[in-house]
Every structure is written in C-alpha cells, then in structure tokens.
Amino acid sequence: MPRRLYSLACAERIRHFSPHVWKIVLALRHKGLDFELVPLSFADISRIEDGSFTSVPVLNDNGHLEGDSFRIAVYLDEAYPDAPSLFGGTGGIAMARFFEAYCHTVLHPPVSTAAVRNMHAMMSPADQAHFTAVRQKRFGKSIEEIYAGRDAAMADFEARLAPLNHVLGEQPWFGGASPLFCDHVVFGAFQWARVCLDTPILPQGSRVADWFERCLDLYDGAGRRAEPARPVAA
Secondary structure (H helix, E strand, O other): OOOEEEEEEOOOOOOEOOHHHHHHHHHHHHHOOOOEEEEEOOOOHHHOOOOOOOOOOEEEEOOEEEEOHHHHHHHHHHHOOOOOOOOOOHHHHHHHHHHHHHHHHHHHHHHHHHHHHHHHHHOOHHHHHHHHHHHHHHHOOOHHHHHOOHHHHHOOHHHHOHHHHHHHOOOOEOOEOOOOHHHHHHHHHHHHHHHHOOOOOOOOOOHHHHHHHHHHHHHHHOOOOOOOOOOOOO
C-alpha cells in the first residue's frame, strides 16, 4: 500500500495551500519517506479513509492513519527512529510546540487576511461556497470585506518577524545547525503565503527571507517545485 498524504488543493488540483500539509511534506522528505500527495476539495475531507477526519493533513502510513500535523510528526519520529530525527529529542518537541504557537497566533492571522481573496479565487465553486460560509461565520464579514483589511493586517508584519530574524542571527536554522520540525512549521506559514499571494511578504535581504529560500531548496527542492500564486483580477 503506498503511503498517502491528503491535502487541500485548488480547483486544478496543482496548488496545495494548507500550511499544515506543507509541514508534513517537508517532514516526510526529512525522514526520507516516499509518499503520494493526494489533492482534495473541502467536501472530500469527510470521505478520507475511514471518514473520521475533519481537517488535513491526514497520513495513511501503510494502513496506520494519523491526523493533525504535530501528531503526525511525532508519530513519524517514533515509527522511523533510524531515519533523521525531526525533533532531536524531547527538548526539540517542546521547542517545536512554541514555534507552532507562534505561527498560529502571530503569523497566520495576517496571512489569512491577506490571502483570503486569492484563496477563494483558486477554489472550485463548491469549495468557494464552503470557504465563504466558514469565513463569514468566523469574521462576520464577506470575503471582500475581510480582504479590505489586508493593509492594516500586514502593517506590522515585518515587526512580527523580529524574533525569527534574531534567532537566525545566532544560528542557520531554527533547529540549530540543521533544520528540524520547528523549521518545517515556520516554513508552512510562508509557503502558504507563497502559494496564495502574488506579492512577497518577506523583506528582501532579511535573514528570514534568506532562510526561506534555503528551505525551498531542501530535499531536492520539494518546496520550490510548488506552483506559486497567480495574480487575481481586482
């Protein structure tokens, strides 16, 4: 049975936009594990494998089902201890949890606002309806009303990157001398922006921008091979 990773994708099924899936794409490459990336619509999620999952990523590892990106990463380290570690020990797990919380609370909110219109445009009509309803419930606004707040949402984005730039001034990767899952976590946020936004969000020449370029080249360019965003008509 081939190893399968289920992922949300655009209508053409060629651009994968979930930051949480991208964490696991890099995690599997890090471990040297082959897999099939299975593109889905929102409606498809309820039909993944045994039907018990409500979000992606979902991994079928030769019959073992695992959901939630962090749990998948922990599982991979436990199931494949002879492959390169994603955490480098229990301290690395704790560190990755901090980076995960940082991304959820500091990076994801402005990216979600800035990318909302492009994400909507990428989707099939059925997914657009689902996405609109979810965003309406969460924000109490239409897609265009959410998108209208993009400049305000991104106004302090460079300042939000200060902790990342500070760490990268001391070491080449968030994991230290080499990338670990904490790097994959942060990469997921910026790859989401790369796939969904037609303008870069990382300041050119910054440490974090250089780090992201190196991340794109990891594992034979697994991240760089993803098709970037296309402009959306105003």
